Amino acid sequence: MHRVRSASPRCHRVQLACAAIAVLALAAQAFAQKAAAPPAPALATPVAGPSGPSGTLDRIRQAGRIKLGYRADARPLSYRDESGKPAGYSVELCQRIVEAAKGDLGLAELSIEWVPVMAENRYQALQQGEVDLLCGAESVTLTRRHDVSFSIPIFPGGIGALLRADAPAQLREILSGSTPKTGPVWRGNAQILQSKTFSVVASTTAEKLLAEKLAEFKLASKVAPVDGYEQGVQRLLDRKCDVFFGDRAILLDAAKRSPAGKELAVLDRMFTYEPLALALPRGDEDFRLAVDRAISRLYRSGEIRTLYAKWCGEPDANAVGFFQWNAPPD
Numbered sequence: 001m002h003r004v005r006s007a008s009p010r011c012h013r014v015q016l017a018c019a020a021i022a023v024l025a026l027a028a029q030a031f032a033q034k035a036a037a038p039p040a041p042a043l044a045t046p047v048a049g050p051s052g053p054s055g056t057l058d059r060i061r062q063a064g065r066i067k068l069g070y071r072a073d074a075r076p077l078s079y080r081d082e083s084g085k086p087a088g089y090s091v092e093l094c095q096r097i098v099e100a101a102k103g104d105l106g107l108a109e110l111s112i113e114w115v116p117v118m119a120e121n122r123y124q125a126l127q128q129g130e131v132d133l134l135c136g137a138e139s140v141t142l143t144r145r146h147d148v149s150f151s152i153p154i155f156p157g158g159i160g161a162l163l164r165a166d167a168p169a170q171l172r173e174i175l176s177g178s179t180p181k182t183g184p185v186w187r188g189n190a191q192i193l194q195s196k197t198f199s200v201v202a203s204t205t206a207e208k209l210l211a212e213k214l215a216e217f218k219l220a221s222k223v224a225p226v227d228g229y230e231q232g233v234q235r236l237l238d239r240k241c242d243v244f245f246g247d248r249a250i251l252l253d254a255a256k257r258s259p260a261g262k263e264l265a266v267l268d269r270m271f272t273y274e275p276l277a278l279a280l281p282r283g284d285e286d287f288r289l290a291v292d293r294a295i296s297r298l299y300r301s302g303e304i305r306t307l308y309a310k311w312c313g314e315p316d317a318n319a320v321g322f323f324q325w326n327a328p329p330d
Contacts, residue, residue, distance in 0.1 A: 056132050056280075056287040061105050068094050069117040069131035073228035076253045076311040077137040077155065077276070086114045086135075089311035093154060093295070094135035094278065096307075100294035119228070120203045123147050126279055133291065134279035137247055139205045149282045151291045153275035156322045159206045160248025161267045162255060164236060167243075171196065175243065176269050190219055197222040199232045199241040205274060206245040229254055237263060245271070249312060275326075292328070299327035 060066050070091055072080040081087040095112070102110040115131045122138075125131050126148055139157060140150045161175050170192060200207040202225040214221055224241050226232040232244040233254050244251070248270055255264040278295075280288055298304045304323050308315045315323075 069134045071136040074137040090135045097294040139274040148279045150277040155276040157276040158270035159272045162244040162251045196242040
């Protein structure tokens with residue numbers, strides 16, 4: 001067996017010195033390489049869109065004013081009253097939101113600039129910053145969400161049909177879905193429907209639904225789009241169309257208010273279920289959160305029932321359930 005000799009103190013010091021020199025050389029080389037290398041690119045700062053994060057809230061706070069868009073022809077949800085002022089369920093809901101925003105932003109005053117919009121230009125007005133929030137009757141669709149954002153649902157909407165009270169019983173039965181059928185209702189009664197003229201408000205989901213159904217069942221029925229609900233009701237009374245499709249809540253109110261109300265009838269059937277919401281700028285989550293928080297408070301406090309009853313009649317069990325299910329917790 002060989003005995004391993006321990007290194008002498010002098011030899012040990014030489015080894016330490018060599019190791020230190022090597023470490024210093026490597027450090028110097030790494031430093032030189034780092035200095036010669038181009039600087040690392042800085043992290044890109046996210047570029048905000050027109051409304052950007054908190055953009056709308058910041059602008060509202062600085063201006064002390066909020067711009068609210070409203071439809072002049074969508075009563076009882078959003079309309080211009082006899083004095084020329086905006087009114088309706090959605091309009092009053094927006095006023096409650098403004099009151100909540102005023103407190104959240106710490107503002108003593110927050111004025112409202114009401115901006116009337118039409119069905120065909122309402123989303124452009126929002127995108128171009130002409131309005132901060134749309135207080136109308138907006139059905140939430142994936143196509144629309146490509147251009148704008150939406151609040152939590154505010155109303156249980158859906159498409160209905162308005163007819164003259166003297167409309168043929170067979171037409172009423174076909175559209176109500178109450179006739180015996182061996183296939184799709186509309187297809188099975190194509191001959192009757194082919195001869196009819198339908199009206200819808202242009203640029204609404206009712207127009208899209210009608211076009212899809214006519215194409216699906218290969219119907220050549222005439223479609224006469226109108227600019228607003230009042231025009232659609234008048235066309236029906238003037239016998240220029242046979243059926244007027246639109247949001248059922250608006251059709252019910254129009255029939256009730258019309259001097260010729262006894263000549264009109266709204267079908268019980270809902271052709272679609274379309275929760276309505278408030279439209280706001282896309283990409284501004286802070287503003288959307290502020291709007292949703294204000295609406296949710298109204299739902300949980302029960303105040304929404306009073307607001308609903310004022311404009312749309314006493315809420316039934318379905319409406320009450322709608323507000324309960326759409327109130328997110330804090």
